[in-house]
Structures are given as C-alpha cells and as structure tokens.
Amino acid sequence: MDLRQLRYFVGIVQAGSLSRAANHLHVAQSAISHHLAQLESEIKKPLVTRGSKGIALTEAGTVLYRHAEAILRHIDFAKQDAMTTLAVPSGRVAIGFPSALSSILGYELFVQMRHAYPQIVLHLTDGNSSLLRERLDNGRLDLAVLFLGKSERGLAVEPFANEELFYVSAEKKSRPISLEEAASQPVLLPGPGSGIQKTAREAFAQRGLDLTVIGEIDSMVALRRAVAAGLGNTILPWAAIGDGESVGKLHHRQFSDFRLIRPVALCSSEVSQRNPAIEAVASTLKLLARKLIEGRRWHGVTAMETAGSHLDNKPSG
Incomplete structure (x- = not known):
C-alpha cells in the first residue's frame, strides 16, 4: 500500500466513479482500476461495488477511506509546516460550525481571516453536532465548534462561552x-x-x-x-x-x-497536530467571539469566565 494508491482510492470515492476519478486525477482509467485492484488484493476484501449509478463503498472500503483521507491530510500538514517555517501561516484549514451558529460566526471569521491571514485558505462547513464530531474524528475537519464543557477522550476542548x-x-x-x-x-x-x-x-x-x-x-x-x-x-x-x-x-x-x-467550545482532535495556520484560525475565532459578546452583537451569550453553569435551574429574572 502506497500513497499513490491511497490518493487514487480517495479520488474514486469522492468522484463517485472510476471514469470521473480518472478525469479529475488526469490519469488513464486503466491505471485507476489497476491500483484499486492492488489495494483490494492486499486487503483481501472488495473495497467498492460497481453499479449503474457509480460505485458504493463496502464496509472495508468505508474504514479504509476514513484512514486514507486522514493520512493524506497529515501529509499535507507536514508539507505546510515545512513551508511555513519562519514564515507567515499559510495552507488550508477546515472548520465546522453547528448550523445554529454558522451565520453569526462563520461569515465573520471568514472576513477576519481574509484580512489578517490572506495566505490561509479557510474551508467553512456546518451541520449538526454529531456530524461535526464525526468529521473531526476522521480528520476531515481541523477544528469544530461543539457544545462541550470539558475534554473528552481523543478530543481537546477549549470552552469559550x-x-x-x-x-x-x-x-x-x-x-x-x-x-x-x-x-x-x-x-x-x-x-x-x-x-x-x-x-x-x-x-x-x-x-x-x-x-x-x-x-x-x-x-x-x-x-x-x-x-x-x-x-x-x-x-x-x-x-x-x-x-x-x-x-x-x-x-x-x-x-x-x-x-x-449550554457551553460553546472550540474543539480539535488530540491525535492531530495544530500547525501555525490552525492556531491562527483558533485564536482569531476566540477573539472574534469575545468581540461579538462584548459588543452585544451575540445576544444571550456570556464569556466563559463570567458565565453560569451548563444547566442552571434558577429563574433568569
């Protein structure tokens, strides 16, 4: 198993068919098929099933895809870290927001990052908490805003509001x-x-x-x-x-x-490294949240050090 095989496999899954993957990757379809066959031979299990509407992942293929995507992202991080040594933060950072908060935090963060760190390509996504947690665990997100008050196994949690x-x-x-x-x-x-x-x-x-x-x-x-x-x-x-x-x-x-x-926290995987670009996004988001709260532009929210407990059964007055 090598990196080319993993890149081709991820390309097949994301494209939905071998022919589209070949076009996207600019290689012959026969090469794509050959490397897929080698992977399946090494794992001794089929990774995809083919149908009239394209390919579908098998159970083994789903597991391999999750790991392959994380491995390729780690390699990209390594390249970015080497390139940004003694330089300004740069590279791609993916961050997820709960749907309820994406409108107030997502756009504002994007604007702040474009002004302060134009070399960083920020990828924004939103969804429910369980989906964001899954994407954080499998390496598809570098950071996610989740409603957690303390760290959990495999997850670094920084409550901020x-x-x-x-x-x-x-x-x-x-x-x-x-x-x-x-x-x-x-x-x-x-x-x-x-x-x-x-x-x-x-x-x-x-x-x-x-x-x-x-x-x-x-x-x-x-x-x-x-x-x-x-x-x-x-x-x-x-x-x-x-x-x-x-x-x-x-x-x-x-x-x-x-x-x-409910607590609002910035979360990341404990097993992934936070490069300078990720740290820049994290610090910018926390500063942005404080400004929104102190400027009374984010209502019903208090900064964590002055806020109450997770579930407060006292009347709010």
Whole structure:
C-alpha cells in the first residue's frame, strides 16, 4: 500500500466513479482500476461495488477511506509546516460550525481571516453536532465548534462561552414561559444529533417533563420557515433566530423557571497536530467571539469566565 494508491482510492470515492476519478486525477482509467485492484488484493476484501449509478463503498472500503483521507491530510500538514517555517501561516484549514451558529460566526471569521491571514485558505462547513464530531474524528475537519464543557477522550476542548436557549414561536409574546407550559405545546427541533435537542431534553427531563415533538428539521432555514408559518414552536439560541426572511417573524422568550444554558467550545482532535495556520484560525475565532459578546452583537451569550453553569435551574429574572 502506497500513497499513490491511497490518493487514487480517495479520488474514486469522492468522484463517485472510476471514469470521473480518472478525469479529475488526469490519469488513464486503466491505471485507476489497476491500483484499486492492488489495494483490494492486499486487503483481501472488495473495497467498492460497481453499479449503474457509480460505485458504493463496502464496509472495508468505508474504514479504509476514513484512514486514507486522514493520512493524506497529515501529509499535507507536514508539507505546510515545512513551508511555513519562519514564515507567515499559510495552507488550508477546515472548520465546522453547528448550523445554529454558522451565520453569526462563520461569515465573520471568514472576513477576519481574509484580512489578517490572506495566505490561509479557510474551508467553512456546518451541520449538526454529531456530524461535526464525526468529521473531526476522521480528520476531515481541523477544528469544530461543539457544545462541550470539558475534554473528552481523543478530543481537546477549549470552552469559550455559554449560550442560552430560548422558546421561539411566531406569536408576538415577550413574557417568560414555564417549562410545563412549553411542554404542552407542539415543538419542532433539530434532529437527535443536535446539541439543541440534547440540551432541551435534559432540561425538561430534570423537571419530569416530556417535549411534544411533532417533527425534526436539521436545516435552520427550513426550521425557521416552519415556525414562522405557525406549524410549531421551537427552542433555539438567539443567533439562529434572526436570519434572512425570518427576521421579524420569529419571537423569542426566556424560560421563567429554568435557564437552558449550554457551553460553546472550540474543539480539535488530540491525535492531530495544530500547525501555525490552525492556531491562527483558533485564536482569531476566540477573539472574534469575545468581540461579538462584548459588543452585544451575540445576544444571550456570556464569556466563559463570567458565565453560569451548563444547566442552571434558577429563574433568569
């Protein structure tokens, strides 16, 4: 097994077929097929299955793809580190944001990085917490913002803020709502892999209450539209409420008897090295978050050193 074989294999998976991979990699399809056959012979298992719509990974192929992509990224990091010695940070850095925070943090970070570190190519992505964690574990992301308050096995966690969740609906009401009242109303939530659903269910369960979930929508755009149309209410941070056509159509209320607080942390894999480019993105993001909080542009959030606990059962006043 060599690096060329791994590059060709990753190229096949990402292209979806051998012919498209050959075009993208600028090699003959026969060479692609030959190296794939060598890999399968060495592993003694098929890595892909071929069909009319292209290739599909086998179980063994899925495992190899995860490792191959991580190996190739480590090699790229090694090259970048050597090239940036005694020079300005440069190279590609991939960072993931939860969908609820991507609009307020992602764009602002991109602008800051373009001004301060134009040699860094920043790749932004968003998704639910479980998806970001998976991509961080398999090396597809260098950094991810996750809702964790402490380090976990294999993961370096740097909490930098605490964020409050609110009850959100199309009704123009501002008075706080109790958990019991909220539990009796139909709600729409992001899927079970999201930090929002996890935090909300924990809070309601502590009071012996169940949420009346009538649907799960991972897309923030679709979720906001559904709530604005009156199809159900939801639980969201302030940052996820006011965006695009939903501005002015959604109204948020605090919970009167239980503050839903979750930690916000910058995370990276313990097994991967953070080169100067990754460190530059990390420091810029933490500084940006503080500026947004202190400038009152990120509402319902406090810097970690002055914020409360993960789940605060005291009324917010």
